[in-house]
Amino acid sequence: MDTPEIPDEVTARSVDRHVRRSLQSLPERTADLVARHLAMAGLLIEEDPALAYRHALAAREKASRIAVVREACGETAYAAGEYAEALRDLRAARRMNGHVDYLPMLADCERALGRPERALELDSPQAREKLDPAGVAELAIVVAGARRDLGQAEAAARALERESLHSSSRDPWVARLRYAYADVLLELGRTQEAIEWFHRTVAVDGNRATDAEERLETLHS
Incomplete structure (x- = not known):
C-alpha cells in the first residue's frame, strides 16, 4: 500500500x-x-x-x-x-x-453485508443501557432497517414507536429517528401519517441532516 x-x-x-x-x-x-x-x-x-x-x-x-x-x-x-x-x-x-459506542455501526455493517439477522442480535437491553440517547436512536434505526430487510415493515414501525420519537431535544438523532419512522410509514401505505412525521422531522432538522423537506415536496406534488 x-x-x-x-x-x-x-x-x-x-x-x-x-x-x-x-x-x-x-x-x-x-x-x-x-x-x-x-x-x-x-x-x-x-x-x-x-x-x-x-x-x-x-x-x-x-x-x-x-x-x-x-x-x-x-x-x-x-x-x-x-x-x-x-x-x-x-x-x-x-x-x-x-x-459499546460502535454497536450501531457494527449492526449497520452486518446489514450492509446482507446479514440482517446478525444486526438484530446486537440489540439488547444490556447494550442499550450503556449507550447515550444518540447511540440508542442510531441502533434503533439500524434495527428497524434490518426488520425491513427481512420484509417485516410492521415490526420495524412498532420498534420505532417504542423509541423517543416525541423527544423535546433538537439533537440530530431526533430528526434521524423521526425520518426513519416516516419512511417506514410510507412503505406501509400510511401516507398521511408519514407526511405528519416528515413535517415533525423538518421541525427539528435545523442542520438538514435528512432530506425530509424534499420528500414532503414530492408527496405534496
Whole structure:
C-alpha cells in the first residue's frame, strides 16, 4: 500500500490529548507519525473517506494493537463503504477497550453485508443501557432497517414507536429517528401519517441532516 502524504502543517498536536496519550507506548517518532495519520483521517473522513481510510491503514501498519487506531480504521472503512473491513477493526477496538459506542455501526455493517439477522442480535437491553440517547436512536434505526430487510415493515414501525420519537431535544438523532419512522410509514401505505412525521422531522432538522423537506415536496406534488 502506498503511504499517503501528510502536509507539513498537520502535526501530532492536530489530534486531541486522549489520542496522544493512547500512543504513549510507541517510540516517539512512531507515535508522532501515527498521530499525524490519524489527524488526516479525521480531517478527510467526510470529504474523501477513501483517502481517510488509507491514512488510518497507514496508522494501523505502525500501531495495530492500539484501540484508537483500530477505531479510526473501522470508522473510516465504514465511511468508505468497506463494511467487512470496518466490522473487523471495530470488533478489534471493542475487544481492546470494551466500548459499546460502535454497536450501531457494527449492526449497520452486518446489514450492509446482507446479514440482517446478525444486526438484530446486537440489540439488547444490556447494550442499550450503556449507550447515550444518540447511540440508542442510531441502533434503533439500524434495527428497524434490518426488520425491513427481512420484509417485516410492521415490526420495524412498532420498534420505532417504542423509541423517543416525541423527544423535546433538537439533537440530530431526533430528526434521524423521526425520518426513519416516516419512511417506514410510507412503505406501509400510511401516507398521511408519514407526511405528519416528515413535517415533525423538518421541525427539528435545523442542520438538514435528512432530506425530509424534499420528500414532503414530492408527496405534496
